[in-house]
Amino acid sequence: MNIASNNQLEGLNSKELAKARRKEGRLFFNLSLPSLITILIVVFIPVFWLSSLSFFDRAGDFSWENYDRIFQSQLYIKTFIVTLKISFITLFFCILLGYPLCYWLSQLPNRLASILMIFVLLPFWTSILVRTYAWLVILQRNGIINDTLISIGWIDEPLQLAHNLTGSIIGMVHILLPFFILPLFASMRSIDNNFIRAAISLGSTPRGAFWQVFFKMSLPGFFAGTVLVFVLALGTYVTPALLGGGKIQMLAQRIDSTIMLYSNWGAASALGVVLLILAFAVIWIFNRAFGIDKLFMR
Amino acid sequence: MSNTDNENHKSLPIGIKSLSKSYGDVYALENVSLDIKAGEFITLLGPSGSGKTTLLMTIAGFCSPDQGSIYFGQQEMTMTPPHMRGLGMVFQNYALFPFMSVAENVGYPLRVRGMTDSDQKTKIEAALEMVQLGGYGERRIHQLSGGQKQRVALARAMVFEPKIILMDEPLSALDKKLREHMQIELKALHQKLEATIVYVTHDQREALTMSDRIAVINNGRLVQVDAPKALYDNPNDLFVADFIGESVLLQLENSIKGLTLRGKPLKMTNPQPKGGEPHCLVIRPELLVMSNSKDDSLNDLSGIVNASVYQGESVLVMVDLGENTMISVRLPANKSQSSNIIPDVGKPIYLGLHAEDVITVKGRVE
Amino acid sequence: MAAVEMVGKRKYNNLWLDFAGVCILFFLALPTFIVIPMSFSGASYLEFPPESWSFRWYESYFGSSEWMRSTRTSLLVAFLTTIIATPLGSLAAYGLTFTSARVRNVSQLIVVVPILVPVILIAIGVFHLYAKLGLNYTITGIVIAHTSLAVPFVIITVLAGLKNYDFNQELAARSLGASRPRALLTITLPQVKFSIQTGALLAFITSLDEVVVSMFVSGGENATITRRMFNSLRDQVDPTIAAISSCLIIISVSALVTVLIFNRNQSKDQI
Numbered sequence: 001m002n003i004a005s006n007n008q009l010e011g012l013n014s015k016e017l018a019k020a021r022r023k024e025g026r027l028f029f030n031l032s033l034p035s036l037i038t039i040l041i042v043v044f045i046p047v048f049w050l051s052s053l054s055f056f057d058r059a060g061d062f063s064w065e066n067y068d069r070i071f072q073s074q075l076y077i078k079t080f081i082v083t084l085k086i087s088f089i090t091l092f093f094c095i096l097l098g099y100p101l102c103y104w105l106s107q108l109p110n111r112l113a114s115i116l117m118i119f120v121l122l123p124f125w126t127s128i129l130v131r132t133y134a135w136l137v138i139l140q141r142n143g144i145i146n147d148t149l150i151s152i153g154w155i156d157e158p159l160q161l162a163h164n165l166t167g168s169i170i171g172m173v174h175i176l177l178p179f180f181i182l183p184l185f186a187s188m189r190s191i192d193n194n195f196i197r198a199a200i201s202l203g204s205t206p207r208g209a210f211w212q213v214f215f216k217m218s219l220p221g222f223f224a225g226t227v228l229v230f231v232l233a234l235g236t237y238v239t240p241a242l243l244g245g246g247k248i249q250m251l252a253q254r255i256d257s258t259i260m261l262y263s264n265w266g267a268a269s270a271l272g273v274v275l276l277i278l279a280f281a282v283i284w285i286f287n288r289a290f291g292i293d294k295l296f297m298r
Numbered sequence: 299m300s301n302t303d304n305e306n307h308k309s310l311p312i313g314i315k316s317l318s319k320s321y322g323d324v325y326a327l328e329n330v331s332l333d334i335k336a337g338e339f340i341t342l343l344g345p346s347g348s349g350k351t352t353l354l355m356t357i358a359g360f361c362s363p364d365q366g367s368i369y370f371g372q373q374e375m376t377m378t379p380p381h382m383r384g385l386g387m388v389f390q391n392y393a394l395f396p397f398m399s400v401a402e403n404v405g406y407p408l409r410v411r412g413m414t415d416s417d418q419k420t421k422i423e424a425a426l427e428m429v430q431l432g433g434y435g436e437r438r439i440h441q442l443s444g445g446q447k448q449r450v451a452l453a454r455a456m457v458f459e460p461k462i463i464l465m466d467e468p469l470s471a472l473d474k475k476l477r478e479h480m481q482i483e484l485k486a487l488h489q490k491l492e493a494t495i496v497y498v499t500h501d502q503r504e505a506l507t508m509s510d511r512i513a514v515i516n517n518g519r520l521v522q523v524d525a526p527k528a529l530y531d532n533p534n535d536l537f538v539a540d541f542i543g544e545s546v547l548l549q550l551e552n553s554i555k556g557l558t559l560r561g562k563p564l565k566m567t568n569p570q571p572k573g574g575e576p577h578c579l580v581i582r583p584e585l586l587v588m589s590n591s592k593d594d595s596l597n598d599l600s601g602i603v604n605a606s607v608y609q610g611e612s613v614l615v616m617v618d619l620g621e622n623t624m625i626s627v628r629l630p631a632n633k634s635q636s637s638n639i640i641p642d643v644g645k646p647i648y649l650g651l652h653a654e655d656v657i658t659v660k661g662r663v664e
Numbered sequence: 665m666a667a668v669e670m671v672g673k674r675k676y677n678n679l680w681l682d683f684a685g686v687c688i689l690f691f692l693a694l695p696t697f698i699v700i701p702m703s704f705s706g707a708s709y710l711e712f713p714p715e716s717w718s719f720r721w722y723e724s725y726f727g728s729s730e731w732m733r734s735t736r737t738s739l740l741v742a743f744l745t746t747i748i749a750t751p752l753g754s755l756a757a758y759g760l761t762f763t764s765a766r767v768r769n770v771s772q773l774i775v776v777v778p779i780l781v782p783v784i785l786i787a788i789g790v791f792h793l794y795a796k797l798g799l800n801y802t803i804t805g806i807v808i809a810h811t812s813l814a815v816p817f818v819i820i821t822v823l824a825g826l827k828n829y830d831f832n833q834e835l836a837a838r839s840l841g842a843s844r845p846r847a848l849l850t851i852t853l854p855q856v857k858f859s860i861q862t863g864a865l866l867a868f869i870t871s872l873d874e875v876v877v878s879m880f881v882s883g884g885e886n887a888t889i890t891r892r893m894f895n896s897l898r899d900q901v902d903p904t905i906a907a908i909s910s911c912l913i914i915i916s917v918s919a920l921v922t923v924l925i926f927n928r929n930q931s932k933d934q935i
Contacts, residue, residue, distance in 0.1 A: 013376065014365035020377060021362045029767060031759025035752045035815045036774055042812035043778045046789025097688050104685035118924065119693040126696050126916040127873035129890055130909040133897060134699045137710050137906075144698070144712045177692060235782025237876050242897055252784040259788060272785045279780060292772055296820045358839055380838045381847075387839035393832035397854055407840035454840065464839075 051276065054269035066270035076271065079254045086169060086240070086250060087233035093173045094229045098180040099222070103214075106188035117185070124178040132242045135171045136162055139243070163245025171239040176232055180225035183295070187221025188214075224295050227286045231279045251275050308492040309337040310371045310461040312357065317366030319352055325518040326352040327363065332513055332520060334496065336371075336461075339488050341497045341505040344515035345541070351466060353515065354498045358464055359383050370462065381410075386455030386463040386493070390470060392447045394439045400426070400450050401435030407458040425457035426450075428487070445476050452484075456491055465497045469504065481507050502542050506530065514538050536661040539580045546625045548579040549663045557658065560619075565597050566656035580657040583614060583628035586649045590639075596650025599625060603647050606640055615640060617647055625649075696913060703906035710903055721907040731892065731908070737882070738872055738889040741803060745810040745871035750864040752811070753818025754856075758848070760819070761826050775816045783876045786813075791880040801884045809881055810871040817870055818863035825859025858930040865919045872915065 057063040070076040105113045123131060138144050139162035146158040161167055191214060199209035237252040244250075249257070251271055258268035286295065312334040319327040326349045334340050342350040355361035357368060359380035367376040375383055386407075394403050401422050408418045426432050429449035434442075442450065448468060455463055469477045469484075485508050488495050499505055505512045506526040513523045514537070522529060522538045533539035540547060550557045550564060552574055557564040559579060564570075571577060581599070592598060601617040604624065613629050627649055629640060641647050698712065706716030725731050756775075760768050778786070790809050791800060799805030829852065837847035853860075878888040879895075889908065896902050 013367060017362055017365060017376070024362070025763065028759040028762040032756035032763070032771055035756035035819060036771060038752065038808070038812045038815060039774055039778055042790060042793075042809055043781060043786055044774075046793045047781060047785050049792070050785055050789040097691070100681060101685055101688045104681050116689060118920070119689040121920055122693050122917070123696060125869055125920045127890070127909075127912050129873065129875050129893055129897070130699065130912050130916075131696050133893075133905055133909055134695050134697075136897070137702060137712070138695055138698060140710075142711070147712070174691070174695065231780050235784065237782075237784050238894070242894075252782055255784055255788070268788075272782070272788075275782055276785070279782065283780060287773070292769065292776060295776060358835075360835055360838075379843070380835075381841050381843050383839075384841070385839055387836065389832045389836055391830065391832060393830060393836035395833055395837075395851055406837065406842075410837075410840065410842045410846060454836075458841070 047272075047276070050269055051273045052269075053265050054267075054273050056266065058266065066266040070267055070270050070274070076254070076267070079249055079251055079271075080274070082249065083234060083251045086165070086172065086236075086248070087230055089169050090172045090176060090233045091226060091230050093169070094177050094180040095226070097173070098177055098184060098225065102181055102184045102188050102218075102221075105185055106191070113189075120178050120181050120185075123174065124182070128175055128238055131175060132171050132239050135167065135174065135243060139167050139170065162243055164247055165244070167243035167245070168240040168248045171243040172233060172236060175239060176229045179228040179232060183224035183228065184218065184221040187224070188218045191217045220290050220294055223286060223290060227282055227295065231282055234275060234279055308459070308461060309494045311336040311338075311369075312462060312494060312496070313369035314353075314357070315367045315369070317353070317356060317363050317368070319349075319356065319361065319363045319518075325349075327356070327366075328518040330366070330515075330518070330520050332523060334494060335510075336494055337492050339485070339495045339497065339508060339510045341499060341509040341512045342515055343499060343502060343505040343512050343541075346500055348515045349518040350498050350500075350515045352518075354464055354466055354496060357462075357496060358385055358387055384460055384462075386458070386460035388451045388455045388463070388465040388468045390467045392451040392468075392471075394447060394450055394454070396439050398439070399435065400431070400437045400439065400442070403439065403450055404435075404454045404457050406454065411458060421457055422453075425453040428456070428490070429453045444472050445480065448472065448480060452487070456487075456493070459491075460493060462494045462496070463491070465495065467499055468497075470499075470501075477504075484508060506542075514541065516541075531657065533580065533657065533659055536578065536659055536663075539578070539657070539659045543582050544626070544628075546581045546583075547659070547663050548581055548619075548623065548625070550577045550579050550658065552576055559597055559599075562598065564656065564658075565595075565653040566658070567654045568656070568658075571658065571660065575660055576662045577658045577660055578663055580659055581625050581651070582655075582657075583626045585655040586625075586627040586651055588627065588629060588640075589648045589650060592648055593650045596652055597656065599649040599651055600647060601625070601649070603641050603643050603645055605643060613640060615647065617649060699906050699909045699913065702903070703910040705903060705906075708903070710906065721903045724904045725907040725911075728904075731889070731904070733885070734887050734889045734892045735908075737803070737806075737886050741806050741810060741882075741888060742868045742871040744803070744807045745814050746864050746868045748807065749811045749814040749818050749867040750860060753815045753863060753867070754822045754860050756815070757819045757822035757826060758852075760823065761831075775819050778813050778816050783813075787877045787880040790877060794881055800881050801886050803886055806878065806882050806886065806888065809877050810874055813874060813877065814867035814870040817866040818860075821863035821866060822856060822859045825856040825862075829855055858926040861926055862923045865923055869916060869919055873912070 054066045055062055055064075057065050105116060108116070140146075141158045141160075141162075143161070145161060146155075149155045150158065161170075195213050195217065196209045199213045200206060204212060235252055236250060237256070240248045240250050241253055252275075255268045255271050255275070258264050258271065283292075283295075286292070312332075314330060314332040314334070317327050317330045318325065328349075330349075330353060342353055344350045352361055356363050359375070359378060363376070367374055369375060370383070395406065398406070404422045404425055405418045408421055413421070422435060423432065426434060429452050431446060431449050431453065434446070434450075439447065439450070448471075451468065455465075469480050472480060481504060497505075497508065506529075509526055511523060511525055512529050514521045514529070514535075516537050521535050522533065524532070529538065530542055533542060536547065539545055548559070550559055551561075552558075555563060556570045557566075557577055564579070586599060587593075587596065592600060599617075599619065601619040604616040604618045606613055606615040608631070610631070612631050615627050615629060617625050617627060619625060627647075702710055702712055702714060703721050704717050704719070705711060705714035706718035706720065707714065756771075760771055763771070786809075794800040794805050797805075799808070831852075833855070834847045834852050837851040838844060842850065873890065874888075875890045875894055878891045882888045882891050893905055893908060896905060
């Protein structure tokens with residue numbers, strides 16, 4: 001075999017081969033292009049455009065006045081505080097309810113756990129509006145909870161459960177809890193019980209084995225759930241609007257009313273930018289630590 | 299070199315010409331050229347990550363090389379998409395279609411070729427007969443054992459009578475006994491089919507058992523291509539000498555008089571290599587002979603017994619030659635011969651190597 | 665197994681955890697269903713349990729031409745969104761499994777953004793984009809907006825399905841003589857069809873239940889049912905909503921049951 005003649009031959013075809021490879025790579029990327037373009041046009045461009053408004057004053061010149069205004073106004077500062085407060089409380093209750101539930105489910109036989117997961121999936125598949133409406137009905141002055149408590153004589157006056165902070169948080173926990181459970185349960189289920197057995201055989205107490213092995217291995221799912229709940233809570237619109245009775249104004253509603261009632265696009269846009277920065281800071285940290293695809297592993 | 303004379307209706311030669319493929323800075327294939335004869339059973343052998351699977355995938359058309367070309371017979375295939383190459387291929391995990399029956403799996407290549415139903419049926423039945431699965435056509439894939447799945451995969455790859463069949467570690471998922479049985483069956487099948495078979499494995503024993511020729515690949519380079527016996531007896535490279543067989547490499551001194559082993563001239567029947575380059579002696583455990591005293595007609599490799607391991611059919615004895623050198627010798631475990639006279643640990647053992655069993659390789663042990 | 669029992673023994677002695685687990689599951693699943701008995705109430709206000717039963721709220725729902733028109737709009741939009749988002753998302757998921765890791769990561773980041781960005785920002789932004797294009801209050805506009813919200817769910821579901829699929833099967837099909845599209849259609853597609861169907865149902869439900877974007881870009885002749893419900897809920901608690909909600913619950917439950925049946929059939933097929 002003549003090496004020299006082959007070298008001449010390969011010099012010719014390497015370009016051709018590279019071209020064919022690039023073409024194939026492009027073909028696969030092109031398959032995802034329609035989806036990506038739709039998302040870019042309908043989500044990215046409008047949101048960028050809206051965000052850009054915050055950097056201009058009413059005369060259309062570049063300025064920071066919108067940010068000055070939102071950070072000096074008591075009203076907007078209160079909105080930030082309320083939003084963060086509700087988001088953290090919601091997250092707290094999601095962890096408080098979600099973690100034990102996932103642990104309990106992960107220790108049950110697979111078949112039973114799969115059947116019980118239907119209870120988690122059911123609200124996930126049901127309209128947020130319908131669920132909020134159901135809570136409105138349950139929590140109202142003459143709803144089941146107040147009726148029951150009065151009829152068994154625990155209270156004389158109906159409790160104020162809806163149209164306030166309590167109602168909003170109950171509704172939000174109910175709506176966001178499945179987002180916490182799904183990734184956490186997936187990661188708990190993948191933990192091999194042999195690890196715990198090994199830890200116990202090496203002299204760890206069952207309680208120690210739980211914290212040192214099980215809890216640590218469930219952390220990717222735990223943080224995925226935390227990020228989802230917190231980010232979605234920050235941007236919640238429907239639930240506090242209906243269950244807050246007009247008293248609870250989270251960022252999303254404040255943005256809406258700032259535009260729709262006061263036509264103050266600059267301030268609304270600045271609020272939106274702050275909201276986006278908060279949300280994406282949390283997601284960015286998660287992406288760095290675990291990778292974005294872990295956020296939606298099922 | 300042309301293989302056109304070997305070309306026939308059942309097989310095709312494969313020409314691989316200066317094929318290169320890199321991932322980043324790492325060469326998966328580096329200027330690989332190989333001529334595979336028509337009807338040959340050739341094995342690509344190498345450790346994992348050596349590039350053997352990349353080479354197979356390039357022949358199949360699933361991996362596009364950076365440069366170089368591939369010929370089937372006279373026809374260049376480098377740019378041809380996989381489905382136009384007319385190959386049969388067997389995958390490591392079989393890659394059977396789980397939602398189809400055995401017959402539907404085997405009939406798939408016939409269906410995509412637009413064959414009529416009745417023709418398909420005869421072909422499928424014949425192919426299943428060939429792999430001893432006659433009458434299994436209606437079974438579902440999940441009802442089959444590992445060995446049966448393997449046979450279905452084989453039947454599917456050969457039912458359309460391809461002139462070239464590629465196999466990517468097809469036996470690695472089977473247990474040892476079944477694997478050895480399938481090796482013999484595959485070899486017999488190859489003789490019946492007369493197709494060219496390119497077989498990938500990291501198991502040197504499998505390669506030695508089945509192949510007409512073995513192509514040893516390491517770090518993306520073709521190291522040696524030879525018949526099994528030639529490869530075993532005459533490795534031309536340190537890597538091959540080390541990779542094939544349970545070898546221990548011993549550095550030889552190269553003086554003006556020729557190669558010397560432990561201060562004495564090396565006795566060998568092959569002509570001594572010329573030039574002053576360093577050489578190694580390849581010691582295979584089964585080639586050493588034990589005697590009761592030093593035998594001066596042999597190359598002396600006596601030492602102190604370090605350990606002996608009972609391995610069922612044989613005993614492997616580790617021998618300390620001094621200067622941090624350890625070799626091993628395999629002795630038959632039959633009571634009448636050696637096992638009762640293997641010296642205890644710590645005692646001297648007299649070992650010799652016949653001049654005709656001496657294998658030397660150019661290079662230096664690091 | 666032994667470890668399960670060892671760890672499990674502590675748990676099974678721990679009745680508190682069992683009790684808490686059952687309570688949390690009830691908290692998740694039950695409240696929604698309270699709407700159904702209430703929708704059959706005979707009273708003109710909401711009470712539980714209802715003292716009298718009637719179909720009056722269903723009559724008021726099905727008898728109202730406005731509610732019916734918005735129901736038709738919502739179903740049409742959800743159907744069209746499903747028809748568009750399912751193939752789009754499935755192709756994207758297939759393409760993404762073959763692109764380089766870097767392209768895939770960036771694409772996945774883009775894909776999850778519609779789920780994570782506060783939807784009010786999308787709604788206001790799209791409203792203004794559509795104002796320039798004249799798409800507000802049109803079916804086309806709502807469908808495009810809903811498609812971009814539903815596509816991520818399809819992509820995520822199908823990607824998960826493809827992760828469990830052995831791509832060597834597609835290679836095998838191609839080596840056996842099938843062209844790439846043919847291998848995709850005859851070998852890959854049948855094995856991920858459950859994921860695609862699940863993705864399609866998720867897309868349908870996402871569109872049908874979407875509130876905030878619909879409030880901005882739908883309206884007039886083409887108001888979606890969620891927009892009308894939201895406005896009606898803000899004003900007063902109309903029991904008609906209970907009847908409508910019950911219908912939406914039935915659709916959601918049916919979709920979920922279908923998905924669960926798919927899953928069961930799929931795992932049966934793989935045994």
